[in-house]
Amino acid sequence: MLRVENLHVYYGAIHALQGVSFNVEQGEIVTLIGANGAGKSTILRTISGLLRPREGSIMLNGTEITTMPAERIVSMGISQVPEGRRIFAPLTVKENLTMGAYTRKDQAEIQATLERSYKSFPRLKERESQYGGTLSGGEQQMLAMARALMAQPSLLLLDEPSMGLSPLLVEEIFRIIVEINKQGTSILLVEQNAQMALSIANRAYVLETGSIVLSGDASEIAENPDVKKAYLGI
Amino acid sequence: MPGRNKVTKKTLSAGQRRGPPLAWVGWSFLILLAVVTVLYVGLKAVANPILFLQNLLDGLKLGFVYALIALGYTMVYGIVKLINFAHGDVFMVGAFTSYYAVSRFNLHMWPAAAFPSISPNLAVVLGSLTVILLSMAVCVILAVTIERVAYKPLRDAPRIAALITAIGVSFFLEFFGALPFVFSARFIPYKAPFSTHAWYIKDGIHPIISGQASPDNTISFSNIFLIIAAASILVQVLLQYIVKRTKIGIAMRAASYDKPTARLMGINVDRVISFTFAIGAAFAGLGGVLYAIAYSSIYTQLGVLPGLKAFVAAVLGGIGSIPGAFVGALIMGQAEAMTMGYISTPMRDAVAFSILIIVLLVKPTGLFGEPAQEKA
Ligand SMILES: Nc1ncnc2c1ncn2[C@@H]1O[C@H](COP(=O)(O)OP(=O)(O)OP(=O)(O)O)[C@@H](O)[C@H]1O
Ligand SMILES: [Mg+2]
Numbered sequence: 001m002l003r004v005e006n007l008h009v010y011y012g013a014i015h016a017l018q019g020v021s022f023n024v025e026q027g028e029i030v031t032l033i034g035a036n037g038a039g040k041s042t043i044l045r046t047i048s049g050l051l052r053p054r055e056g057s058i059m060l061n062g063t064e065i066t067t068m069p070a071e072r073i074v075s076m077g078i079s080q081v082p083e084g085r086r087i088f089a090p091l092t093v094k095e096n097l098t099m100g101a102y103t104r105k106d107q108a109e110i111q112a113t114l115e116r117s118y119k120s121f122p123r124l125k126e127r128e129s130q131y132g133g134t135l136s137g138g139e140q141q142m143l144a145m146a147r148a149l150m151a152q153p154s155l156l157l158l159d160e161p162s163m164g165l166s167p168l169l170v171e172e173i174f175r176i177i178v179e180i181n182k183q184g185t186s187i188l189l190v191e192q193n194a195q196m197a198l199s200i201a202n203r204a205y206v207l208e209t210g211s212i213v214l215s216g217d218a219s220e221i222a223e224n225p226d227v228k229k230a231y232l233g234i
Numbered sequence: 235m236p237g238r239n240k241v242t243k244k245t246l247s248a249g250q251r252r253g254p255p256l257a258w259v260g261w262s263f264l265i266l267l268a269v270v271t272v273l274y275v276g277l278k279a280v281a282n283p284i285l286f287l288q289n290l291l292d293g294l295k296l297g298f299v300y301a302l303i304a305l306g307y308t309m310v311y312g313i314v315k316l317i318n319f320a321h322g323d324v325f326m327v328g329a330f331t332s333y334y335a336v337s338r339f340n341l342h343m344w345p346a347a348a349f350p351s352i353s354p355n356l357a358v359v360l361g362s363l364t365v366i367l368l369s370m371a372v373c374v375i376l377a378v379t380i381e382r383v384a385y386k387p388l389r390d391a392p393r394i395a396a397l398i399t400a401i402g403v404s405f406f407l408e409f410f411g412a413l414p415f416v417f418s419a420r421f422i423p424y425k426a427p428f429s430t431h432a433w434y435i436k437d438g439i440h441p442i443i444s445g446q447a448s449p450d451n452t453i454s455f456s457n458i459f460l461i462i463a464a465a466s467i468l469v470q471v472l473l474q475y476i477v478k479r480t481k482i483g484i485a486m487r488a489a490s491y492d493k494p495t496a497r498l499m500g501i502n503v504d505r506v507i508s509f510t511f512a513i514g515a516a517f518a519g520l521g522g523v524l525y526a527i528a529y530s531s532i533y534t535q536l537g538v539l540p541g542l543k544a545f546v547a548a549v550l551g552g553i554g555s556i557p558g559a560f561v562g563a564l565i566m567g568q569a570e571a572m573t574m575g576y577i578s579t580p581m582r583d584a585v586a587f588s589i590l591i592i593v594l595l596v597k598p599t600g601l602f603g604e605p606a607q608e609k610a
Contacts, residue, residue, distance in 0.1 A: 050494050074500030086495040088488045095484050103500035151500065201274065 001026045002078075002155055006135070007056035007107070009046050011037075016042045018210040024188050030187050031189040031218065033196040033231055034207030035178055040190040041083050043207075044157045047188075048080045049073040060155070075103040079153035083160050083190075085144040089133025091125055096143055098131050098149030108151070117146040120131065120176065138169045145176065155186045164192045174200055194231035206231075222234040238244050260596035267592075270448050272574075278576055288453050290568070295528065297567020302521030304551070304559035305473060306514025313490040313510045315393055319400040320380055322409035322541015324373050327533050328522025330417050331369040333424055340425035343364055362427040364525050373519030374512045376468060381511045386504070387468040394601035401436035411534035419534060426527040432456040458528045469517050470560050473595070476513070477556060478567035486510055491553075539583065544588040552603025561601060565589075 002024040009017040016017055016039050023032045032040050045051045050069035058066045065073055079100075095118060099160050101110045118125035121142045127135065135143060141161060148156060158177065162170040170193065178200050181187050191197035197218075200206055204221040206214035214221065221227055279286035302379040303325055310318045316413040342361035345352060354534075384403050390397045412419040432442040434452040448454040477483040489506045496503055525540065526532050547566040551558025569589060570582045577585075593600060 011313070069502075070497035071500045071502045074498070080498050082498060084493060086492060088491050090491055091484065091487060096486075098481070098484060099488050099496070099499045099501065102481070119312060147499070163465055215486075 001107070002188070003057075003059040004043075005057045005059070007043070007058070008054045009042055009051055010054055011042075016166060016210055017046070019056070020207070020212055020216065021056075021209050022143050022205050022212060024186055026186055027181070027184065028203065029058075029108055029177070029187045029189060029201045031191055031201040031204045032196060032207055033191055033194045033204060033227075035230070036207075037193075038207040040207055040211045042192060044080055044159050044188070047073075047157060048078065049185075066202060071103070074151055074153075077154035078150035078157065079151045079155075080157040081144045081148045081159060081161060082089060084102055084163070085137075085140045087132040087135065087140045087147075087148070089131065091096075091132050092129050093132060093135070094128045095187070097124075097150050099148035103151060113150055113152060117149060120179070121146050129208075140168075141165060142176075145180075149185075153185060155188065155197065156180065157188050157190075159190045160192055161189075162196060163192065170196060178201050194227070195222075237461055260592060262593055264596055267309060275572055275576065281605055284451050289458065291453065291455055292351055292575070293568040293569070294564070295337075297564040297568055298462045299521050299525050299528070300535070300540065300547050300566050301466050301545045301563035302469060302517045302524075303540060303562045304547040304563045306518050307545050307548040307553065308516050308551070308553055308556060308559040309473075309486075309510050309561075311548070312488060313486060313507055314385065314396075316385060316396045316400060317383070317545065318385075318511075318514075319397075319541070319545075320403040320407060320521065321377075321514065321518060322537035322539075322544070323404050324377050324380075324537070325518040325522040325525070325541060326411070326532075326534060326537030327407065328369045328519030329424075329526035329536055330411070330522075330534075331372045331519070332365050332427070332523040332526060333532055335368055336366045336427045337425050343369065343522045343578045344387065358428045365427045368522060369523045370516040370519040373515040373522070374517075374551030375518060377511045377515030377518075378508050386507075408534050408538070415571040417534050421533045423529050424526045424530050424532050428457075428529070429459055430456050430527070458524065462524050469520070470556075471516075473513070473556055482506065482509060517543065543586050546586055546593075548600075550589060550593050550600055552600030554604075558600055558602030 004023065005021050007017050007020040008015070012157065019105065020039070020043060022032075024217060029226055032043065035056040036042050040231060046053055049072070053066060056066070060076055060078065063076070065076055065078075068076070072224070088099065089209065091099070097114060098110075104110055123139055124143055124146055127139065132140070144145070145158075145161070149181075161173050161177070163172065174196055177187060189197055189201060198221060199218075204216065204218045205212050206221065206227060214224065214227065216224075222232070275286075295323035296456050306321050306324075307318065309317060310321070311575075342358070342365050343363065345360040346354070349357070361521040380403055386400060386401050411417040430444075430453055432444075432448070433439050433456070434442055434448040434454040436449065436452040442448050442454060459473055475483075477486060485499075485501045486509070487495065488499065489501060489503050493503050496506075522537070522542075544563060544568055548559045548561070550565060551560070551562030566586060566589065569571065569585055573582045573585045
């Protein structure tokens with residue numbers, strides 16, 4: 001469904017993405033792994049329309065979205081859970097969720113999605129009127145995911161959802177990701193925690209300084225000796 | 235990474251606890267000043283309660299007008315971190331628009347002309363509302379255009395560049411307006427779309443016959459005062475409702491906190507910013523018309539002092555805070571009215587700007603402001 005072709009992105013003179021190509025098929029979990037500064041977040045920001053590529057194209061279900069403004073891309077069906085969660089601290093939990101559904105019109109349907117989010121994340125229901133900034137890191141991660149799902153995306157981009165969480169919570173978050181995927185949302189997952197990411201993904205790409213150096217089935221990649229050494233610490 | 239974040243936060247709050255270097259000088263000065271002011275005004279109030287109440291009313295009138303302007307300063311600052319110094323001049327354009335509508339085009343007479351049979355009172359209300367709405371609309375178009383042309387290209391530039399641009403736009407509006415074929419630089423007598431009525435209070439409320447002074451030792455007020463007060467309070471309530479309850483209002487708060495993430499929600503941030511400028515300008519336009527009606531003469535520098543004082547009010551209340559702007563404006567109105575009543579009229583501006591200096595010295599975040607937060 002998502003096809004990224006020969007993507008080149010610059011920050012001023014810095015050539016952050018140097019011809020990246022990959023794809024995500026309907027119903028898949030695809031993970032992008034790579035060291036700090038490899039360009040993982042840059043890829044997600046470019047797909048979401050926050051950055052403009054200098055070259056290359058991004059297609060969603062055959063539609064070119066390369067130069068679409070970010071707000072249009074959300075209504076095309078791509079939501080992102082950004083790195084560091086980026087909760088709106090001065091907004092309540094419920095207001096954060098409302099913003100997630102910004103592009104949707106039907107109030108009854110939005111309400112139904114909200115109920116469903118509260119069912120998947122009961123903690124958020126309890127904290128409905130608490131300010132986003134006062135939530136714990138784990139709760140913020142749940143809120144960030146619930147907020148992205150409020151748009152009912154067909155493709156969910158996740159940028160390091162395990163960052164700063166306890167091992168137990170990481171397990172929980174990954175369980176939820178699999179759950180979301182089972183309900184029909186395709187997932188592009190960026191992770192530092194390569195082991196966890198490879199254990200739930202169908203396919204994986206390895207990124208090094210702005211280029212993809214390796215790709216294949218997640219299980220294959222997990223067995224690759226170079227990957228084992230560099231990312232799995234084995 | 236999280237560990238490092240914590241360290242930065244700690245040093246930051248330690249810095250805040252220390253406050254600006256000369257804060258204790260400011261605080262002692264402030265406390266002394268407050269005690270002297272309260273004692274002085276208190277004694278005067280006991281000596282002549284009627285005069286005191288009259289000053290209080292005059293202060294409210296000023297304060298309510300400042301509140302209408304200050305809201306625009308504080309909202310725009312909240313979302314684009316820009317002190318929009320052209321805001322006071324948008325207020326001036328509101329006053330001039332209504333002047334042309336009334337004096338040149340008799341717009342306020344349209345209901346009477348179109349429906350000769352309706353009651354004269356209703357005709358005046360409808361006519362005046364039309365004039366006010368037209369002036370507000372002109373201010374909205376002007377402010378949204380200014381934002382598009384002058385500020386938007388500087389959205390990612392250092393804030394000082396945008397600030398200097400705002401001052402430039404302000405001068406442009408004032409001096410372009412002063413050209414002979416635009417508004418001209420003269421003082422122009424202002425004709426209100428409705429007639430003013432005043433009353434005095436002494437054993438009940440009595441009308442003041444126009445052209446006559448109110449009797450000594452009475453409190454007087456006018457229908458314009460009542461309209462200004464009602465409009466200002468209504469606007470405040472309306473704005474609270476917009477910001478707290480409506481989707482666009484929540485989006486305004488989201489965008490002022492974090493623009494890229496707001497865009498990830500599908501919020502069109504450019505449109506939200508335009509909307510913010512638009513409502514600020516609409517309220518300034520409303521304020522401009524009411525101010526012109528209340529003070530009955532207009533000129534192109536008309537917005538300068540009210541604009542600056544509304545800016546002080548916004549800083550006093552805590553720039554970015556909407557209730558803060560309202561409270562700050564009411565305090566500014568009182569400070570000025572009491573100065574005029576008990577010291578001397580020329581002192582009013584000196585007192586107003588001394589308040590700015592003291593606030594910046596003692597509590598730069600203002601009464602309702604949150605301490606500047608570190609954000610990535
Ligand atoms: N706003 C920016 N301005 C300049 N350079 C940037 C900017 N953002 C990222 N870069 C650079 O682009 C490169 C890729 O950054 P990116 O954030 O995509 O890395 P990442 O793979 O997500 O790393 P991490 O795992 O640490 O999040 C890095 O070298 C980074 O320094
Ligand atoms: Mg990253």
